[in-house]
């Protein structure tokens with residue numbers, strides 16, 4: 001079922017490898033053209049544009065763009081106790097995982113009396129996107145909100161698409177997850193329009209419940225979404241900070257002949273069910289395993305709930321099996337691909353994982369499937385896609401923290417460096433810099 005790319009006879013350099021690996025045809029760059037007019041419309045017309053866009057893309061015109069407090073409370077009251085318990089476990093695991101990410105403040109005495117301190121300051125206000133087109137993502141509420149809260153952010157706004165089935169509000173489980181985490185500012189706004197609203201703020205529509213200022217602008221927008229959400233985040237970057245382009249889901253599995261084809265197939269299918277554009281890639285040096293995985297995919301995909309979506313994802317140009325000569329070439333392929341999720345199902349999986357440089361998150365061995373990280377592992381599931389794992393990281397507390405350097409020198413320390421400072425200032429033809437120092441030293 002997966003198309004094959006046979007690299008066994010090739011010795012492509014890493015830079016050339018990227019061009020032959022599976023990749024989606026609609027990339028973030030191309031989607032930018034579609035989202036820029038949407039963001040402009042939201043900036044120009046605020047709530048009126050948000051309602052028009054909801055009608056166009058979500059099939060419903062929300063009465064309330066800002067979710068009323070009572071809807072949040074009712075959603076929490078109506079939450080299935082088992083789901084509540086699972087969300088609470090996920091919150092606990094994620095709090096532990098994210099607390100461990102907090103950086104420590106350091107004060108370095110560069111020379112006697114001369115100190116540089118690194119302070120970490122949370123941004124004031126954040127916008128957290130929670131997808132909701134094809135599936136429901138309360139787990140993304142947890143991933144976004146817990147990371148922001150542990151970082152110490154005070155003002156949090158969540159946005160998620162309005163649902164026709166729920167009167168134009170986001171799905172009740174999303175609202176319940178927000179309420180469970182104490183988030184009070186939630187918007188029934190999806191896609192690029194949500195990212196535009198969060199980044200630029202939006203005025204309400206005359207004569208609606210959201211009159212006057214609807215949403216104040218934020219400092220950082222984070223969260224996962226489809227290609228349009230990822231493109232919108234790229235478009236507003238600079239106006240606000242973003243975590244990473246956490247777009248359409250991808251999984252790569254590096255497996256050898258010893259891997260269990262049932263596990264490999266199940267994991268490839270698990271991520272394919274997110275989106276017809278999702279990418280599932282197997283990298284293996286074993287043609288026998290590739291055949292067995294294909295057979296398993298046929299068997300398992302036929303029985304899965306979202307069979308149609310899975311089939312489309314697995315047969316698209318973004319998915320496939322890459323046959324390699326050996327593990328060395330397999331590692332090179334995985335680094336060139338830079339998957340959002342990379343599973344290592346080989347002998348000595350932990351040692352192989354240590355050699356990988358480019359992946360959003362690495363899942364080691366047969367008992368660490370990607371769905372574990374999606375929900376409960378204690379890691380964050382908001383991860384870079386489209387090869388951006390080459391330079392970007394998954395969502396963490398760091399997306400919400402700024403480092404401020406605090407410099408404090410006394411008279412003696414300044415005197416000690418005054419000569420070299422003058423030499424540098426003169427070399428840059430900026431002598432007033434040195435004069436500002438000398439003035440103090442008499």
Ligand SMILES: NC(=O)c1ccc[n+]([C@@H]2O[C@H](COP(=O)([O-])OP(=O)(O)OC[C@H]3O[C@@H](n4cnc5c(N)ncnc54)[C@H](O)[C@@H]3O)[C@@H](O)[C@H]2O)c1
Pocket residue numbers: 034035057058130131132133134135140161189190191192193224225226227228229245246247248249274275278340381382383384385
């Ligand atoms: N990388 C990650 O960390 C991560 C995590 C979870 C989910 N995901 C991905 O999030 C995505 C969720 O997608 P979804 O569609 O279910 O929900 P979504 O909320 O991301 O997208 C729905 C919105 O897309 C917009 N949209 C749809 N078609 C459009 C078009 N032609 N032009 C402009 N805007 C359009 C609409 O405004 C709609 O509200 C999936 O692709 C999934 O793989 C990624």
Ligand SMILES: N[C@H](CO)Cc1c[nH]c[nH+]1
Pocket residue numbers: 137139140248249250271340374381382383
């Ligand atoms: N696999 C997704 C990240 O790409 C996250 C997720 C949420 N729910 C289920 N899965």
Ligand SMILES: [Zn+2]
Pocket residue numbers: 249270271274371374
């Ligand atoms: Zn998933």
